[in-house]
Amino acid sequence: MTEKKKTTIVLFSGDYDKAMAAYIIANGAAAYDHEVTIFHTFWGLNALRKDNQVAVKKGFLEKMFGKMMPRGADKMGLSKMNYMGMGPKMIKSVMKKHNAMPLPQLVEMAQEQDVKLIACTMTMDLLGLQKEELLDDLEYGGVAAYIGDAQDGNVNLFI
Amino acid sequence: MTEKKKTTIVLFSGDYDKAMAAYIIANGAAAYDHEVTIFHTFWGLNALRKDNQVAVKKGFLEKMFGKMMPRGADKMGLSKMNYMGMGPKMIKSVMKKHNAMPLPQLVEMAQEQDVKLIACTMTMDLLGLQKEELLDDLEYGGVAAYIGDAQDGNVNLFI
Amino acid sequence: MTEKKKTTIVLFSGDYDKAMAAYIIANGAAAYDHEVTIFHTFWGLNALRKDNQVAVKKGFLEKMFGKMMPRGADKMGLSKMNYMGMGPKMIKSVMKKHNAMPLPQLVEMAQEQDVKLIACTMTMDLLGLQKEELLDDLEYGGVAAYIGDAQDGNVNLFI
Numbered sequence: 001m002t003e004k005k006k007t008t009i010v011l012f013s014g015d016y017d018k019a020m021a022a023y024i025i026a027n028g029a030a031a032y033d034h035e036v037t038i039f040h041t042f043w044g045l046n047a048l049r050k051d052n053q054v055a056v057k058k059g060f061l062e063k064m065f066g067k068m069m070p071r072g073a074d075k076m077g078l079s080k081m082n083y084m085g086m087g088p089k090m091i092k093s094v095m096k097k098h099n100a101m102p103l104p105q106l107v108e109m110a111q112e113q114d115v116k117l118i119a120c121t122m123t124m125d126l127l128g129l130q131k132e133e134l135l136d137d138l139e140y141g142g143v144a145a146y147i148g149d150a151q152d153g154n155v156n157l158f159i
Numbered sequence: 160m161t162e163k164k165k166t167t168i169v170l171f172s173g174d175y176d177k178a179m180a181a182y183i184i185a186n187g188a189a190a191y192d193h194e195v196t197i198f199h200t201f202w203g204l205n206a207l208r209k210d211n212q213v214a215v216k217k218g219f220l221e222k223m224f225g226k227m228m229p230r231g232a233d234k235m236g237l238s239k240m241n242y243m244g245m246g247p248k249m250i251k252s253v254m255k256k257h258n259a260m261p262l263p264q265l266v267e268m269a270q271e272q273d274v275k276l277i278a279c280t281m282t283m284d285l286l287g288l289q290k291e292e293l294l295d296d297l298e299y300g301g302v303a304a305y306i307g308d309a310q311d312g313n314v315n316l317f318i
Numbered sequence: 319m320t321e322k323k324k325t326t327i328v329l330f331s332g333d334y335d336k337a338m339a340a341y342i343i344a345n346g347a348a349a350y351d352h353e354v355t356i357f358h359t360f361w362g363l364n365a366l367r368k369d370n371q372v373a374v375k376k377g378f379l380e381k382m383f384g385k386m387m388p389r390g391a392d393k394m395g396l397s398k399m400n401y402m403g404m405g406p407k408m409i410k411s412v413m414k415k416h417n418a419m420p421l422p423q424l425v426e427m428a429q430e431q432d433v434k435l436i437a438c439t440m441t442m443d444l445l446g447l448q449k450e451e452l453l454d455d456l457e458y459g460g461v462a463a464y465i466g467d468a469q470d471g472n473v474n475l476f477i
Binding site for chain 3: 010012013014041042043059061062064065068069122125126127128142143144146147148150151152153156157158
Binding site for chain 1: 200202220228284301306311
């Protein structure tokens, strides 16, 4: 009996294009029958936010962060050539033309392929994000959970 | 008979300094007798563009991307302190002073050391880049090619 | 007798948040009894600068770089939402509130846990940084030192 290969990705970035790359690699690895984990930390958590506002109690700074950060995968900006939001529109337009999957669908596909999506609890604490504001069917953990997974990983990436 | 060690790098970034780091690590690993692959995706493809304009037929958005993105390794900006192009000049000037190899030469050296340079076909499609516009002697592939390489890699990096 | 697991991190970025992520992972891995190395290159070297000015002789460009780059971990900016320095203040303020460790303390903790902190000598040369300007108890090395460490690593990241 051979063991499954393992891919782990730390998604730190809150950029649409980088998150796309992370999810394309994750979905590709899952298709290759890897056990795959994406650990969402810092701005990478934004990819897991629900796109509607959720009523939760927050302090002032946490509210500010909540407002300033993109609400969900579809609203994230580009790492390059963002041009006040023009860039993402162009990218999404060429993606549509070439039938490439937009980020929210890549996230859905990952969930269907049993990619383990972890939300970093330390970041949730810092930025004041609560479970109600994030997608369903996530796991929650800290750096220990990540190290535990990654130390047996074949492909470990920080994106 | 011992197997060769293996290094794979995903070059996602289109920044001059990050591409330099990628190629320095790649050339170092090749010198250590690793089998080395650089998989160029998204903005990282710009490092493989020829520096002259090549006449190819394109749609409007693809032409826009073609114009907005740097044409070749030498024209890329810095990830930090770019200052409208001043930063790259300063860096190139200190590099010259210290006899450090500029990026286009690092790419050449990688090709001489048989580092496998892969251009991501999905990105080429999206950004409308065609083979004629890229350097010679590249390989072409998608995420499956990358996973296939990386799952046996000793050092796997996303840059 | 089992061998120790090994984590290596290339810290390329000069962003406060990315350096935090690097040091949190490093400290986590060290707590898990990994042998840990952080190789500081390019802007990542700024995390190792002393926060006071040190009198050393430099050329003009090297002086410019020295002035333009943040002097030490505490003065680094954010990769996202920096807002001319407002972002780091907000982050540090929520970190304090949640008793999260600020970057300079994370660096100290790493040193106490025997995380090997390497300064990239090629970058020091390029940016004109001298040993006197960096923290004590560092090691110094180039890409060969990095490859030597990383090729036996279980978790290798580029941040």
